[in-house]
Amino acid sequence: xxxxxFFGRQMMWLFLAVSCLSAILLGFFIRGVIRLVxxxxxxxxxxxxxxxxxxxxxxxxVLCIEGPLFTRRFARxxxxxxxxDGAVVCGRPALFRSRTSGFSTVRMELKVYEIPRPGLYFxxxxxxxxxxxxxxxxxxxxxxxxxxxSVGYIIGIVLSAGFFITGLVxxxxxxxxx
Numbered sequence: 001x002x003x004x005x006f007f008g009r010q011m012m013w014l015f016l017a018v019s020c021l022s023a024i025l026l027g028f029f030i031r032g033v034i035r036l037v038x039x040x041x042x043x044x045x046x047x048x049x050x051x052x053x054x055x056x057x058x059x060x061x062v063l064c065i066e067g068p069l070f071t072r073r074f075a076r077x078x079x080x081x082x083x084x085d086g087a088v089v090c091g092r093p094a095l096f097r098s099r100t101s102g103f104s105t106v107r108m109e110l111k112v113y114e115i116p117r118p119g120l121y122f123x124x125x126x127x128x129x130x131x132x133x134x135x136x137x138x139x140x141x142x143x144x145x146x147x148x149x150s151v152g153y154i155i156g157i158v159l160s161a162g163f164f165i166t167g168l169v170x171x172x173x174x175x176x177x178x
Contacts, residue, residue, distance in 0.1 A: 012174035019167030025160040033153035037100060040146040047073070047138040050124050053081075055142070058117050062094060062145050066107040067138040074138075078126040081113055089113050089121065098147050107141060 042061060045051055055061065063081075065074045081089040091111040100107045115121070123140065 008174045008177055012171050015167045015171035015174060017167075019164050019171060022160045022164035022167060026157060026164055029153050029156040029160060033150055033157070036146050036149055036153065040143045042142045042144060044139050044141045045123070046136070047125070047128065047140055049126075049128050050122065053121050053123050053142065055115050055118055055121060058115050060145055061113050061115055061142045062109050063091065063111040063113065064107050064109050064141040064143055065139075066105060066141050068104060069101070069106055071138065073129070076127050079111055080124045080126070082122045082124070083116070084120050084122070089115065096147060098150065105137065109143075109147075112145070 042055065043053055044066070045053060047065075047067075063079060067074065079091065081091060083089060091113040094109040094112050097109045099109075125140070
């Protein structure tokens with residue numbers, strides 16, 4: 001046995017180990033980002049002109065729209081959130097509108113509100129055509145902000161997938177060359 005084939009065999013095992021570890025990390029990161037999005041959900045309500053929304057905690061919340069792909073029903077709508085005493089909660093547009101989409105639905109961040117205290121709030125949406133005909137697939141969703149953590153998970157997914165593929169390719173190259 002010469003030193004080149006011994007070195008190649010050792011490298012093959014090293015690349016296989018890197019590939020297996022990367023596959024485990026890839027599963028961890030994918031599961032983490034899915035869990036993060038699910039845990040960030042506070043409340044989901046149908047798209048109506050006026051309705052009550054209850055927030056269990058004070059703090060920053062993100063107003064998202066959720067509906068079927070390519071829907072135009074959310075175009076040119078105005079959103080106003082007010083406390084039970086009538087005080088309007090100031091909201092600002094989301095700087096980076098993250099989007100989560102599946103095969104048939106999409107969720108997009110629109111506004112960020114700072115909820116001063118837990119309790120009942122009123123959501124008014126202006127500009128809705130057919131205001132009192134709710135569609136079960138078109139919803140308003142309030143979530144906790146999770147963009148920075150999602151970006152971290154996505155970077156982890158990309159890097160671990162890259163290491164997985166690279167380790168697998170080099171392991172196969174070492175195997176074929178022996």
